[in-house]
Amino acid sequence: MSGRDxxxxxxxxxxxxxxxxxxxxxxxYGGNAMTDARLQAGFAANxxxxxxxxxxxxxxxxxxxxxxxxLQRLQIESRFEDGMRVTDAATMEVVEMxxxxxxxxxxxxxxxxxxxxxxxxxxxxxxLISARPMxxxxxxxxxxxxxxxxxxxxxxxxxRLMDDRFIPVLAPIGTDADGASYxxxxxxxxxxxxxxxxxxxxxxxxxxxxxxxxxxxxxxGLSADDVDALIDDGTIHGxxxxxxxxxxxxxxxxxxxxxxxxxxxxHALLLELFTxxxxxxxxxxxxxx
Numbered sequence: 378m379s380g381r382d383x384x385x386x387x388x389x390x391x392x393x394x395x396x397x398x399x400x401x402x403x404x405x406y407g408g409n410a411m412t413d414a415r416l417q418a419g420f421a422a423n424x425x426x427x428x429x430x431x432x433x434x435x436x437x438x439x440x441x442x443x444x445x446x447x448l449q450r451l452q453i454e455s456r457f458e459d460g461m462r463v464t465d466a467a468t469m470e471v472v473e474m475x476x477x478x479x480x481x482x483x484x485x486x487x488x489x490x491x492x493x494x495x496x497x498x499x500x501x502x503x504x505l506i507s508a509r510p511m512x513x514x515x516x517x518x519x520x521x522x523x524x525x526x527x528x529x530x531x532x533x534x535x536x537r538l539m540d541d542r543f544i545p546v547l548a549p550i551g552t553d554a555d556g557a558s559y560x561x562x563x564x565x566x567x568x569x570x571x572x573x574x575x576x577x578x579x580x581x582x583x584x585x586x587x588x589x590x591x592x593x594x595x596x597x598g599l600s601a602d603d604v605d606a607l608i609d610d611g612t613i614h615g616x617x618x619x620x621x622x623x624x625x626x627x628x629x630x631x632x633x634x635x636x637x638x639x640x641x642x643x644h645a646l647l648l649e650l651f652t653x654x655x656x657x658x659x660x661x662x663x664x665x666x
Contacts, residue, residue: 397427405567413641424544438548458521459516477497482497495545501558504531506530507528530569535547578636597659600662601662
């Protein structure tokens with residue numbers, strides 16, 4: 378790239394830098410972006426840059442594959458109901474060890490190497506995430522154990538960390554009124570955190586380009602009504618449904634826009650935030666112009 382090309386790219390980014398300065402952006406980090414070393418380094422550099430230019434990013438991470446690998450190593454068998462891992466006390470101990478320890482601190486370390494000041498927390502810290510047991514729709518008698526859903530978010534710890542120029546990295550573990558721990562889907566936590574913080578955008582990193590139409594073409598901008606119609610006609614189905622429903626819930630809760638973003642694309646965060654190109658499907662209350 379020539380110096381002239383570099384200047385053009387920087388000039389293109391200027392209005393986006395101005396738009397997002399001082400804004401809070403929540404990022405759900407998972408999929409290939411979390412397991413590929415090159416993408417891990419790129420993600421950390423992107424988030425560190427966001428903080429450097431005046432954005433307040435909050436990272437919420439998953440870790441399902443890492444939990445599964447550790448359970449296998451410890452010879453703890455898993456049972457699934459409707460795709461949900463039934464989580465007994467022994468499994469929950471592994472979940473806390475992997476999410477709150479191994480995975481969380483690896484992300485913090487990557488951010489530090491990229492020049493970011495990150496602090497890893499779980500939803501148990503400062504009662505950040507209050508949880509309740511999850512029940513399967515239409516199957517209320519099925520006990521999933523310590524699989525939870527968000528009851529409420531206390532943002533005070535996250536706000537204090539951001540005010541002190543740290544990047545919060547949050548593991549999706551919550552507690553109930555009795556102090557029991559619950560493993561919560563990271564997409565659901567990211568949506569709840571974005572709404573509670575008044576974030577201007579929620580970015581959901583996935584292993585797909587975004588939402589595709591019936592012909593396989595990427596849909597770059599959709600309203601909530603558009604998404605409902607695509608669900609009704611079966612265009613959105615299977616594994617994309619939970620993520621899309623999370624996006625709709627976040628928009629309904631007041632997040633202006635949610636982007637389902639292809640985390641396999643290097644520097645996807647910067648492409649989405651600071652260029653005209655974008656890198657996924659943006660969902661808002663109204664269809665974007």
